[in-house]
Amino acid sequence: MNGNSLKFYLGCGVALLAALLLLGSVQNEYVFFASYVVLQFIVLAIAWNILGGYAGYVNFGTSAFFALGGYSALFMIKAFAAPLVVQIIVAAMFTGVLGLGIGLLSLRLRGIFFSIATVAMAIICETIITNTEFLGGAKGVQMTRPDPIAPFTSYTKMLFFVMAIMTIAAIIIARYIENSWIGRGLRAIRDNEEAAECMGVPTLRLKLIATVISGALMGAAGAPFPMYMSFIEPVSAFSLNYSVSALAMPIIGGTSSWLGPVIGAVLLGTVQQLVTVTISSELNVLIVGVLLVFFVVAAPQGILGLFKKRAEAPKPAAGGAAK
Amino acid sequence: MSQSAGQILLKVDDVSKHFGGFTALSHVSVEVAQGERLGLIGPNGSGKTTLINCISGALKNDAGAIVFKGENLNGMPPHQRTRRGIARSFQIPRPFHSMTPVENLAVPLEYVTHRGAAHKADIRGEAESILSDMGLGDKMNAPCAGLSQVELRKLELARAMAARPALLISDEAMAGLSNAECDEVLAILFRLSDKGITIIMIEHIMHAIMRFSNRVICLDAGKLIAGGAPGEVVKNPDVQRAYLGA
Numbered sequence: 015m016n017g018n019s020l021k022f023y024l025g026c027g028v029a030l031l032a033a034l035l036l037l038g039s040v041q042n043e044y045v046f047f048a049s050y051v052v053l054q055f056i057v058l059a060i061a062w063n064i065l066g067g068y069a070g071y072v073n074f075g076t077s078a079f080f081a082l083g084g085y086s087a088l089f090m091i092k093a094f095a096a097p098l099v100v101q102i103i104v105a106a107m108f109t110g111v112l113g114l115g116i117g118l119l120s121l122r123l124r125g126i127f128f129s130i131a132t133v134a135m136a137i138i139c140e141t142i143i144t145n146t147e148f149l150g151g152a153k154g155v156q157m158t159r160p161d162p163i164a165p166f167t168s169y170t171k172m173l174f175f176v177m178a179i180m181t182i183a184a185i186i187i188a189r190y191i192e193n194s195w196i197g198r199g200l201r202a203i204r205d206n207e208e209a210a211e212c213m214g215v216p217t218l219r220l221k222l223i224a225t226v227i228s229g230a231l232m233g234a235a236g237a238p239f240p241m242y243m244s245f246i247e248p249v250s251a252f253s254l255n256y257s258v259s260a261l262a263m264p265i266i267g268g269t270s271s272w273l274g275p276v277i278g279a280v281l282l283g284t285v286q287q288l289v290t291v292t293i294s295s296e297l298n299v300l301i302v303g304v305l306l307v308f309f310v311v312a313a314p315q316g317i318l319g320l321f322k323k324r325a326e327a328p329k330p331a332a333g334g335a336a337k
Numbered sequence: 338m339s340q341s342a343g344q345i346l347l348k349v350d351d352v353s354k355h356f357g358g359f360t361a362l363s364h365v366s367v368e369v370a371q372g373e374r375l376g377l378i379g380p381n382g383s384g385k386t387t388l389i390n391c392i393s394g395a396l397k398n399d400a401g402a403i404v405f406k407g408e409n410l411n412g413m414p415p416h417q418r419t420r421r422g423i424a425r426s427f428q429i430p431r432p433f434h435s436m437t438p439v440e441n442l443a444v445p446l447e448y449v450t451h452r453g454a455a456h457k458a459d460i461r462g463e464a465e466s467i468l469s470d471m472g473l474g475d476k477m478n479a480p481c482a483g484l485s486q487v488e489l490r491k492l493e494l495a496r497a498m499a500a501r502p503a504l505l506i507s508d509e510a511m512a513g514l515s516n517a518e519c520d521e522v523l524a525i526l527f528r529l530s531d532k533g534i535t536i537i538m539i540e541h542i543m544h545a546i547m548r549f550s551n552r553v554i555c556l557d558a559g560k561l562i563a564g565g566a567p568g569e570v571v572k573n574p575d576v577q578r579a580y581l582g583a
Binding site for chain 1: 393394395414415416419420424425427431432433434435436440443444445447448449452455496500
């Protein structure tokens with residue numbers, strides 16, 4: 015393990031410790047209720063970025079993966095009374111397979127055509143769920159939360175901690191992809207797919223790997239959603255807000271590395287929470303839109319790009335070719 | 338068609354390609370021997386790039402077969418053909434623009450040359466040595482956006498070389514370059530040929546074709562109309578008609 019990796023894993027440990035400290039010291043439930051949403055958006059943004067940022071394939075269907083994660087969990091609860099961990103694993107597996115299927119059907123399409131296919135997929139999924147009586151149909155399902163597991167004093171706190179672990183796992187996965195042969199191949203695809211293929215990169219297989227991992231992470235992020243809300247119904251679960259935020263956060267933060275979506279999600283997620291509480295829940299959609307337009311125009315490389323420019327100016331940075 | 342010494346490396350066997358009602362290639366057959374320097378000429382739109390797209394796998398030939406080292410490549414995606422030893426440069430340079438030249442070369446080094454064992458190889462060292470060979474030693478870690486046209490052409494060739502090909506297809510590597518720059522690129526191609534790499538060169542610059550090729554073939558409207566020693570082919574009345582009009 016080199017110095018950078020050591021620092022990275024130390025940072026992950028510190029973040030987890032901070033989450034535990036917060037759990038021990040803060041009594042206000044709302045803090046965890048709000049932080050959960052921010053963490054959930056970090057996972058969604060990182061997941062979106064694996065396909066959208068690294069490979070340059072824009073997915074407008076984040077809400078479908080997220081909602082189907084939630085509905086997989088609901089299915090596991092209703093059919094098997096499965097515990098939370100099992101719900102998350104099954105949700106991730108199901109949406110990972112869905113990612114593979116969508117990828118096989120649509121990844122031969124390039125650019126905007128792929129994006130349109132993901133929109134269509136989201137609409138199809140929502141229609142199917144709305145018409146599935148077992149999963150509550152259009153009226154949704156009300157749920158009672160079970161008791162929290164031992165050290166946790168409330169279910170919201172427990173969900174917060176679970177989401178914190180998933181966030182760190184998502185960051186570790188994204189960082190691994192970035193630094194491995196997969197990441198370099200995906201970057202080559204984003205820069206020029208035909209040249210990548212001619213340079214030996216199995217482009218279709220790499221894109222499928224990216225859709226599976228991205229889809230699985232989105233599904234995992236959605237799995238605790240029914241229990242978090244104590245309720246799930248199609249319109250809010252498939253809300254366009256998830257798709258737009260998952261795309262806006264990496265673009266605002268910077269798509270070149272895992273840190274970008276984290277910065278974007280923390281910033282945008284926190285602002286959204288604050289606005290929801292102080293002004294109105296409708297206004298936060300407007301804020302996402304305005305910030306997105308602002309960053310696309312003023313800082314196309316995102317916040318990360320602004321810092322990089324400053325850091326690279328004095329010394330010609332040596333990109334780590336032989337990682 | 339006369340063959341220079343050496344085994345047949347590539348055999349284009351009766352290949353045809355249509356785009357809708359337009360016939361881009363019609364029953365083209367060519368054999369390329371190991372170590373040969375083949376010049377491919379023809380007027381604009383005659384099917385040169387279509388032919389190499391069929392060889393590299395970017396396009397699927399409708400009929401006929403591409404046989405490389407005795408293996409039929411029909412239906413094989415481009416990345417597998419590259420792993421078998423076919424590399425190409427693009428007419429309009431297509432660098433991975435978010436990467437430095439070293440990182441550009443790391444892609445084929447990781448995915449082709451040291452596939453499955455990249456962690457053991459000195460990817461960076463190897464990329465640097467190829468780039469120095471190509472005369473890009475001082476630009477290795479600069480962003481690609483800052484490279485000049487001739488440097489981009491060299492990067493195209495360098496990246497193709499990083500895949501350690503048996504056959505290199507150079508698609509108009511010299512178009513738009515000055516005479517001195519052409520000579521630089523030509524010298525690189527000669528050095529690669531000396532290393533035993535078989536080269537197919539597509540070019541409009543006739544003096545480059547004449548100096549470089551052992552043999553020249555000429556395409557016109559998707560058909561092979563002439564083949565032989567460079568001096569003979571340019572004197573061929575069919576070739577002159579194709580270029581100058583009847």
